[in-house]
Amino acid sequence: MTHSRPASPSGSLPDPQSEPLLSLLRDLKQLVELESPSSDALAVCAVQDVVEGWARAMHASTHSLPGGTRQLLFGAAAEPSTGPSASERPILVLAHADTVWPHGTLAEMPLRVENDRVYGPGSYDMKGGIAGLFAALRALDGQYPAGGIEVLLTPDEEIGSTQSRPVIEAAARRARAVLVVEPPVADSHALKSGRKGVGHFVVGLSGVAAHAGNKPHEGASAITEAAHQLLAVQALADAAAGTTVSVGFISGGGAVNVIPAQARFEVDVRVASLAEGERIDTAMQSLRPHDRRVSLNVTGGLNRPPFERGPETLALFGQARKLAADLGFDLSEEVVGGGSDGNFTAALVPTLDGLGAPGDGAHAAHEHIRLDRWPDHVRLLTALLREI
Ligand SMILES: [Zn+2]
Structure with missing residues (x-):
């Protein structure tokens, strides 16, 4: 050398x-x-x-x-x-x-x-x-x-x-x-x-606010829904295919005694093939709420192809x-x-x-x-x- x-x-x-x-x-x-x-x-x-x-x-x-x-x-x-x-x-x-x-x-x-x-x-x-x-x-x-x-x-x-x-x-x-x-x-x-190709998704969740002590059943927690969704999103990772998925940011709620109506998390995705990029994109767009009173809004996608x-x-x-x-x-x-x-x-x-x-x-x-x-x-x- x-x-x-x-x-x-x-x-x-x-x-x-x-x-x-x-x-x-x-x-x-x-x-x-x-x-x-x-x-x-x-x-x-x-x-x-x-x-x-x-x-x-x-x-x-x-x-x-x-x-x-x-x-x-x-x-x-x-x-x-x-x-x-x-x-x-x-x-x-x-x-x-x-x-x-x-x-x-x-x-x-x-x-x-x-x-x-x-x-x-x-x-x-x-x-x-x-x-x-x-x-x-x-x-x-x-x-x-x-x-x-x-x-x-x-x-x-x-x-x-x-x-x-x-x-x-x-x-x-x-x-x-x-x-x-x-x-x-x-x-x-x-x-x-x-x-790898790079993707960035934002998942917004809108639920129903309610008093956390008096009428919690009237509320639909955006944070609880976010917890379900982000575990489903993380499960889209596939090490063998070279696909990584990381929820790197989360926010939500306000006062602790209110059932939270809003939450949001952001997802970093890396894929080794275009086919994997398409699989993740389809899965992200197909997310459905566990609690039907919470609505999901998924934006973003692959911003660099592999x-x-x-x-x-x-x-x-x-x-x-x-x-x-x-x-x-x-x-x-x-x-x-x-x-x-x-x-x-x-x-x-x-x-x-x-x-x-x-x-x-x-x-x-x-x-x-x-x-x-x-x-x-x-x-x-x-x-x-x-x-x-
Ligand atoms: Zn550089």
């Missing part, structure tokens, strides 16, 4: 002779120090502006698309599509500029280097992926593949990509392959060859593994439970995910990138952009 020089001790920057790493860290710092929670469109825009500036400095053509996505076109992708042949289609790279972290997080979790790790909000998921992508694009030195490279930098991945989904799907339809610069799997640093581990993705992974071996390291692939924008494209075009910065702690306080492994993953992405 080839590695860059190890980083220097806690608190200081790594060996200044490791120029590629320093340049990655400079770009990462610029992005992480602009906090960009999904809910603040202007803050997300500020990150997109910086990245668009990097692209323009490389003579890419850049465009603002409906829904707040930035499109950055390198090489032939800057020209209108010239023909139907597969090799003339661009490689599409997906990245997102938003993070799960609210404003003020940076004061609690400042960007910092400790040993061979760099910590900071949004570093691993996925500002490191953006910094690594630009290092790879610059390393191509203007020699873009036939068809060019199209980068979409979206604003809303962490909140379900409602705004950006149409432009992602349209770009995927004209691409020959999709590379997603979400981080690789923690610890194994494996690429992501499949992701990214099924298929032969086209495995062929792409085969190329990646060979390129990694040439670079001197082993690469594996895994199917993961979390969704990404790759879930939208995998059904349309060969998609490989996890090509961002290696590390751990997505959405957690210990979020970090592994500096000892990062340059290898940037070299791998560079080789993929050159070879596929």
Whole structure:
């Protein structure tokens, strides 16, 4: 395994002779120090502006698309599509500029280097992926593949990509392959060859209020009904099929001496196949109350289809593994439970995910990138952009 020089001790920057790493860290710092929670469109825009500036400095053509996505076109992708042949289609790279972290997080979790790790909000998921992508694009030195490279930098991945989904799907339809610069799997640093589909359901319950002491029989408890329903919902999980179901939020009632008329719970669902998604959707819509005086209102559904581990993705992974071996390291692939924008494209075009910065702690306080492994993953992405 080839590695860059190890980083220097806690608190200081790594060996200044490791120029590629320093340049990655400079770009990462610029992005992480602009906090960009999904809910603040202007803050997300500020990150997109910086990245668009990097692209323009490389003579890419850049465009603002409906829904707040930035499109950055390198090489032939800057020209209108010239023909139907597969090799003339661009490689599409997906990245997102938003993070799960609210404003003020940076004061609690400042960007910092400790040993061979760099910590900071949004570093691993996925500002490191953006910094690594630009290092790879610059390393191509203007020699873009036939068809060019199209980068979409979206604003809303962490909140379900409602705004950006149409432009992602349209770009995927004209691409020959999709590379997603979400981080690789923690610890194994494996690429992501499949992701579960993600569903979110809300079950609202309306019963009848009554005095809990004097006339409880006149009431119909929304909370008791919710208890029955949520056990039925949890029972829809099927470990063998890869389906998980979790009621992650519940509320209801008011004063303790009143039979509660209102309750609500929310359900997180992950499925490995579309068939399982349809089974859960049908079951959720078919829920019926035990107590007929309570009405149920089920909303929501699958907001990301499963990214099924298929032969086209495995062929792409085969190329990646060979390129990694040439670079001197082993690469594996895994199917993961979390969704990404790759879930939208995998059904349309060969998609490989996890090509961002290696590390751990997505959405957690210990979020970090592994500096000892990062340059290898940037070299791998560079080789993929050159070879596929
Ligand atoms: Zn992400």
